[in-house]
Amino acid sequence: MVILYVETNFLMAIAKGQDLEAKELLRSVPPSIHRIVIPEICYIEALNRWKKEKYYADEFEKELNKQINNSSRDLASPHAKSFLTSLEQTLILNQALLNDIQVRLFEYIDLLIQTAKVEEIKLDTTIIRNISKAVILQPDTLIIKRDLMDNLILHCIISHAKSYYSTQKKVFLSGNSKDFGKPEVIKILETAGIEKYFTNTNNFLGWLNSQSS
Numbered sequence: 001m002v003i004l005y006v007e008t009n010f011l012m013a014i015a016k017g018q019d020l021e022a023k024e025l026l027r028s029v030p031p032s033i034h035r036i037v038i039p040e041i042c043y044i045e046a047l048n049r050w051k052k053e054k055y056y057a058d059e060f061e062k063e064l065n066k067q068i069n070n071s072s073r074d075l076a077s078p079h080a081k082s083f084l085t086s087l088e089q090t091l092i093l094n095q096a097l098l099n100d101i102q103v104r105l106f107e108y109i110d111l112l113i114q115t116a117k118v119e120e121i122k123l124d125t126t127i128i129r130n131i132s133k134a135v136i137l138q139p140d141t142l143i144i145k146r147d148l149m150d151n152l153i154l155h156c157i158i159s160h161a162k163s164y165y166s167t168q169k170k171v172f173l174s175g176n177s178k179d180f181g182k183p184e185v186i187k188i189l190e191t192a193g194i195e196k197y198f199t200n201t202n203n204f205l206g207w208l209n210s211q212s213s
Contacts, residue, residue, distance in 0.1 A: 001032060001033070001034035001168050001169070002032055002033050002034060002168065002169045002170075002171060002208060002211070003033075003034055003035050003037060003161075003165045003168045003169065003170045003171070004033055004035070004036045004037065004171055004172075004173060004204070005037050005038070005157050005160075005161070005170065005171065005172045005173070005194065006036060006037070006038050006042075006172075006173050006174065007038065007039065007042050007153050007157070007174050007176070007180070008042040008045040008046050008049065008149075008153070008176075009174050009175045009176045010022055010038070010042075010173060010174070010175075011038075011042065011043075011046045011105065011108060011109065011112070012046055012049055012105075013175050014026070014104060014105075014108050015046070015050070015101050015104045015105035015108065016053075016101055016104075017100070017101075017104070018175075019175065019200060019201050021200070021201035021202045021205060022201040023108070025201055025205065026108060026111055026112065026115070027111070029115065029117045030205075030208065032208060032211065032212055033117060033208070034117070034165070034168055035117055035118070035119045035165070036112075036115070036117055036118045036119070037118075037119045037120075037121060037157075037160060038112065038118065038119075038120060038121065039120070039121040039123070039152075039153050039156035039157065040120045040121060040122055040123060041123055041149070041152060041153060041156065042153060043109055043112075045149055045153075046105065046109065047105075050101070050102065050105055053098065053101060054098060054102075057094055057095070057097075057098040060094055061091060061094055061095070064087055064090060064091045064094065065091070067087050068084060068087045068088060068091070071083050071084040071087060072084055121156045121157065121159075121160045123152075123156065126159065127152070127155050127156055127159055130155055130159075131148075131151060131152050131155050134151070135148060135151075143184065143185055143188060144179045144180075144182075144185065147179060150176070150179045150180070154180070154185065154188075157172065157189070157192075157194075158188060158189070158192040161189075161192040161193050161194050162192050162193065166193070169195060169211075170192075170193050170194045170195060171194060171195060171196040171197070171198060171204065171207075172189055172194050172196070172197050172198070173197075173198045173199075173200075173201065173204050174197070174198075174199070175199055175200060177199045180197070181197065181199060
């Protein structure tokens, strides 16, 4: 049986349609996975990332509306009408894409919360004390530089991995290899008992299937 640790990127990859295997994994958790474990703070970070996605989409919409306004005034150019039509279609598609992300994010946050095999890591006083000490008093000891949230997520996962499921195989899945895939991070994860690190769900599932064959 396997304990699968995931973080915010797992949710956002599903919401943005970037990891279809993750979507299917969550809809039908294999029997060989005992628990999918995610820090509670990841739900908040996912919502914050959604707000950024919406902001960028809204800014793009403002620029499109400016171009639509300019093109609608051009009565001389033979291309203005076609360009205007394309801009208007892009405006509709921009909003539709944003809506797709919004719907999927809510759906899969809700699914994670309701799935019996999903376990949330609570932000307890020990984790808060440790991350506060590192950030305020010992910033050089931060494992992931210049990213407080990723450090907090890592602290949650390490604390949980050291404290629970001592007889289970533990693995970590994160597409954020820029931060979590660093050799020093992987080494610390291994010290906490997390044997494998995977950057995508497909590779994880390939490994998982090989364990039962």
